[in-house]
Amino acid sequence: MDVTVRGIEADDRAAWDELYAGYARFYKTEQTAAMRDRVWGWLSDPANPVRGLVAVDAHDVPVGLAHFRPFHRPLSATIGCYLDDLFVAHAARRSTAAARLLGELERIARAEGWSVVRGITRENNYRARVLYDRFATRTEWVTYDAIPAPVAGTVDG
Template identity: 30%
Template sequence: MNISIRTLHEDDYVQWLLLWQAYLEFYQTKLADEVTQQTWRRLTGRPDMQALGAFDEAGHLAGFAHIVIHPNTWNLTDCCYLEDLFTDPAFRRQGVARRLIEAVYAAAGERGCNRVYWVTAPENHTAQGLYNRLARQTGMLQYRKDLV
């Protein structure tokens, strides 16, 4: 399969929205429409956030990766948080997620980032199989207190 990766642009919104909704359903969550709209505006309009899309030969959005670039206390350069990664179920196990992660590595490298990191659900064993080949699992646990 011939997949191309590029930054998402305003005219990709409709395809992105369909995959975004499928991603939220996968994680059994819902967001208010204004959060989704603001997320899209941030991904396409801020220098510290970016959305990468994987497209097939016909121009169908097969998957996306959202990244956030931020400073950190353990290095002099920024790091890259891979916040969201999703592949359309019709394109799974065809290398789309791998290509997206590799594109994230390249984008982070171009920005001079010192690392790329992400989290996943403990029960997402399929994704972990790929992640274990592309990165090192740190063993850290995420704790969270929602303030809003």
């Protein structure tokens, strides 16, 4: 399958929606249409730091996606890039879609002067880890998540 990578466009919404729902299923994460609407809003807002790429087939149909954003790195006084999401449709898994998405992200990082491209994946996501091992170095850092309690009177509380 011949694929190219480009920025997400308004006409990609339906295909992106299917891909992002597939990504949530892959990670066994509950995701609603309202949640996808919110993320699409971020991706569509030029003032929002979250950006997106799609890998498209020869007919310009998205078969993969990547979401990323800059983040401040105070200790090194630099800006890095955080890869939030990378997903390729099952039918395109043996294509170059994921590698091309990572390659484009690396090109963007160089152009932006970002000091690092960082991302995470599950320990048992062996297929993705083989690809990531080609593009990056596994770090010694352990990740922790603390979930704050909702504040009364807010959207979540």
